[in-house]
Amino acid sequence: MRRSTIIVMAAIFGLFILTWILRSTSLASVQEHYLIGGFKVTFSAFLTLAILSFLYKDNPFYKFAEHLFVGISAAFWMSMGFWTTIVGNLIPRLSRSLSEFFQVPYQPGSYNFVYFIPVILGIMLLMRLSSKYGWFARWPLAFIVGTFAGLNFVRYLRSDFIEQVSATFVPLLVNWQGVEHFFSNFSLSASGQFVAIVGNWVIFLGVICGIIYFFFSKEHKGAFGTASRVGIWILMITFGASFGYTVMGRISLLVGRITFLFRDWLGLIS
Amino acid sequence: MKCRSLIAFLLVLCAFTLTGAQEGIGPPDSISADSTRGDSILPPAPVGNLKAWDTDDDHGHSVTLEWEISSDDGAGQNSVLSYEIFRWTPFFMDTLKGIRNSLAQTEAYIAELQAFLPRAKKRLKVHRKGEPGVGFADSVAFYVDTIAASERWLPLHKDRLGQLRRERAQAIDMIPQAHKSYPEQGEWRKVGTALSGQTSYVDAGVKEKVSGDYLADHADYYYRVDAVTADSTIRTSSEIAGPVQSYGQFFNTGRIPVFVAVIVFTFLTVFFVTKARRGADLYVRPLAGIEAVDDAIGRATEMGKPILYVLGLGTAADIGTIASFTILGRVAKRVAEYQTKLIVPCYDPIVMTVAQEIVKSAYLDAGRPDDYYEDIVYFVTQSQFAYVAAVNGTMLRELPATNMYMGVFFAESLILAETGALAGSIQIAGTDQVAQLPFFIVACDYTLIGEELYAASAYLGREPILLGSLKAQDYAKAAVMVLALLGLIAVNLDWTAFTDLFVVAK
Numbered sequence: 001m002r003r004s005t006i007i008v009m010a011a012i013f014g015l016f017i018l019t020w021i022l023r024s025t026s027l028a029s030v031q032e033h034y035l036i037g038g039f040k041v042t043f044s045a046f047l048t049l050a051i052l053s054f055l056y057k058d059n060p061f062y063k064f065a066e067h068l069f070v071g072i073s074a075a076f077w078m079s080m081g082f083w084t085t086i087v088g089n090l091i092p093r094l095s096r097s098l099s100e101f102f103q104v105p106y107q108p109g110s111y112n113f114v115y116f117i118p119v120i121l122g123i124m125l126l127m128r129l130s131s132k133y134g135w136f137a138r139w140p141l142a143f144i145v146g147t148f149a150g151l152n153f154v155r156y157l158r159s160d161f162i163e164q165v166s167a168t169f170v171p172l173l174v175n176w177q178g179v180e181h182f183f184s185n186f187s188l189s190a191s192g193q194f195v196a197i198v199g200n201w202v203i204f205l206g207v208i209c210g211i212i213y214f215f216f217s218k219e220h221k222g223a224f225g226t227a228s229r230v231g232i233w234i235l236m237i238t239f240g241a242s243f244g245y246t247v248m249g250r251i252s253l254l255v256g257r258i259t260f261l262f263r264d265w266l267g268l269i270s
Numbered sequence: 271m272k273c274r275s276l277i278a279f280l281l282v283l284c285a286f287t288l289t290g291a292q293e294g295i296g297p298p299d300s301i302s303a304d305s306t307r308g309d310s311i312l313p314p315a316p317v318g319n320l321k322a323w324d325t326d327d328d329h330g331h332s333v334t335l336e337w338e339i340s341s342d343d344g345a346g347q348n349s350v351l352s353y354e355i356f357r358w359t360p361f362f363m364d365t366l367k368g369i370r371n372s373l374a375q376t377e378a379y380i381a382e383l384q385a386f387l388p389r390a391k392k393r394l395k396v397h398r399k400g401e402p403g404v405g406f407a408d409s410v411a412f413y414v415d416t417i418a419a420s421e422r423w424l425p426l427h428k429d430r431l432g433q434l435r436r437e438r439a440q441a442i443d444m445i446p447q448a449h450k451s452y453p454e455q456g457e458w459r460k461v462g463t464a465l466s467g468q469t470s471y472v473d474a475g476v477k478e479k480v481s482g483d484y485l486a487d488h489a490d491y492y493y494r495v496d497a498v499t500a501d502s503t504i505r506t507s508s509e510i511a512g513p514v515q516s517y518g519q520f521f522n523t524g525r526i527p528v529f530v531a532v533i534v535f536t537f538l539t540v541f542f543v544t545k546a547r548r549g550a551d552l553y554v555r556p557l558a559g560i561e562a563v564d565d566a567i568g569r570a571t572e573m574g575k576p577i578l579y580v581l582g583l584g585t586a587a588d589i590g591t592i593a594s595f596t597i598l599g600r601v602a603k604r605v606a607e608y609q610t611k612l613i614v615p616c617y618d619p620i621v622m623t624v625a626q627e628i629v630k631s632a633y634l635d636a637g638r639p640d641d642y643y644e645d646i647v648y649f650v651t652q653s654q655f656a657y658v659a660a661v662n663g664t665m666l667r668e669l670p671a672t673n674m675y676m677g678v679f680f681a682e683s684l685i686l687a688e689t690g691a692l693a694g695s696i697q698i699a700g701t702d703q704v705a706q707l708p709f710f711i712v713a714c715d716y717t718l719i720g721e722e723l724y725a726a727s728a729y730l731g732r733e734p735i736l737l738g739s740l741k742a743q744d745y746a747k748a749a750v751m752v753l754a755l756l757g758l759i760a761v762n763l764d765w766t767a768f769t770d771l772f773v774v775a776k
Contacts, residue, residue: 054666066660070653171761216743217552217740242708246709
């Protein structure tokens with residue numbers, strides 16, 4: 001490591017220790033020990049800035065934050081999986097002695113031999129660790145993929161097929177009471193008749209052209225190709241609107257972190 | 271004079287008392303439900319034509335009631351505020367409730383005792399080790415006695431628990447029999463309320479027998495609906511509907527459209543898969559993103575840099591992830607042929623296991639099993655942004671020539687794609703998550719939009735099953751267009767018979 005890097009790192013650590021001390025003094029009245037409270041805020045700010053430093057380039061602070069985050073989350077989810085799924089859900093339904101060992105209330109009424117099936121499948125998955133019996137692991141995998149594919153088949157046919165088809169059944173002339181009435185009450189307001197009619201036409205044509213774009217067994221040429229191009233325009237306009245909407249959400253997340261830095265850590269804003 | 275005054279006083283008192291009685295001043299329990307003593311509210315007209323039947327298309331344990339609103343609901347006196355639904359309930363249900371309560375208490379007591387015993391034994395051990403003295407001796411004696419008593423009581427309570435469970439099971443089995451005693455040995459009990467204007471109510475219980483909300487199937491139920499005014503004592507009861515029994519149906523008729531769609535789609539798939547297996551040439555139009563895969567692998571080989579393949583955050587059961595597995599197989603085979611490095615960080619442990627199998631098979635198919643090593647596919651973490659942080663770090667440290675994002679993605683899509691663009695990698699993405707597609711489109715060189723991801727797996731694999739299902743999907747899309755057109759005509763001409771065919775029960 002270069003000398004300048006060491007100096008920069010030492011300076012940053014010194015700065016954070018200084019802010020820790022300064023922050024701790026302002027937390028003296030809080031119930032939690034002020035040094036611990038100060039450390040929590042300062043360390044959170046350090047990790048926030050370490051992650052944000054990635055915008056500049058990969059650096060030791062980012063690596064530290066990344067490895068800490070990955071390590072803690074991996075351990076946390078493994079621990080959660082064990083204590084909530086195996087200990088919390090399975091053991092109380094299978095064994096009284098194991099329930100007593102893990103100090104969870106035994107549920108004798110809910111005993112069912114079916115619960116042994118996931119236990120067996122789980123053990124079969126762990127057989128991967130054995131080079132000789134590793135092939136056992138393919139059975140639970142096939143079970144998982146096959147079962148969910150079958151379940152999703154019916155679910156998707158309902159939600160993504162039939163319900164979408166019926167959602168396309170829209171009147172193309174909404175509240176139509178003749179040409180004269182249409183022009184005499186013409187309005188560009190969102191709740192007006194004109195906008196409703198245009199909206200329904202866009203839905204119908206958009207669906208048809210969008211579906212044509214997703215035809216894979218026919219070349220997109222001629223009128224078919226034109227409809228396909230209209231379909232991709234509609235998709236892109238939709239994606240543009242979705243992009244803008246989501247970016248606004250991300251901005252609010254950034255505002256949240258900046259608020260944390262300037263209010264909770266530096267105390268510059270109230 | 272005195273006598274006359276006394277008589278006059280007594281007469282006034284009598285007159286006052288009589289007047290008070292005529293005005294209805296009296297204790298509340300003297301009021302009958304159909305009383306007409308209200309000053310301004312008269313009893314409302316009852317609901318009409320009350321019907322009760324087993325709820326259609328369900329697993330049982332539910333009864334549906336329907337009635338015609340009272341003529342004083344929204345009209346007439348306009349005095350009906352709500353309807354109260356009553357079910358005739360045998361007193362036997364109170365016995366069952368008592369058993370359930372005793373059972374719950376006994377279970378709680380046993381759990382408490384079981385939790386207490388190890389703690390008490392621990393404390394006893396501590397006190398026995400303590401300094402000899404009066405206090406400690408007393409504590410030791412106390413704990414010894416308590417533990418002994420608890421251990422003596424525990425088996426007795428467990429026996430009692432077993433007995434109560436047997437009693438509960440017997441009582442539950444007797445529910446249909448108990449309902450046969452109508453109208454003796456029971457009473458009307460309120461089961462729900464419907465607002466004025468409402469003409470139906472579903473009395474739904476649960477199917478778990480141990481639950482207090484269990485509504486037994488095949489028991490004779492009787493219902494009554496009261497039209498209730500602002501003064502809840504002024505109400506009128508309907509005629510009684512019943513007996514009605516609840517039971518489960520084998521087939522949910524509300525989902526017939528789904529059943530038909532499943533049959534049609536299955537037929538199309540089997541037909542085209544068979545056709546493809548017989549060697550028919552099924553055309554699939556070129557997909558730019560997939561055409562670019564081979565070029566991207568070639569680029570990575572020339573540059574001597576790895577290829578990063580991200581399977582996303584989906585589980586092994588997600589269709590997008592399953593499609594991604596096929597593409598990974600193809601990419602891994604080509605990578606093995608070109609002897610390029612492949613990196614596959616995984617979010618889900620099951621996905622990792624499947625991906626390892628696929629990559630291993632691909633290396634075997636390419637004739638290079640020795641080049642395969644387990645760490646090509648590795649698990650990172652199941653925390654979304656920790657995973658992103660790790661993949662981003664890998665991108666900037668390994669500087670892969672090509673990044674491929676195929677599968678199910680969520681909020682991490684833009685972060686990954688932006689970092690990849692920053693690292694100067696060629697990027698090919700594909701997802702069926704509509705909300706994430708915009709981010710891939712703006713930050714990646716090629717993007718497979720929605721169903722193109724599924725088509726890509728068929729296009730690359732060229733397997734008859736995948737090609738056949740792709741062809742079937744195209745025919746299903748054609749059917750959608752035709753149906754949409756017909757539905758449009760039907761809606762505009764008010765042909766509800768056609769549009770109703772597409773109403774699916776939840």
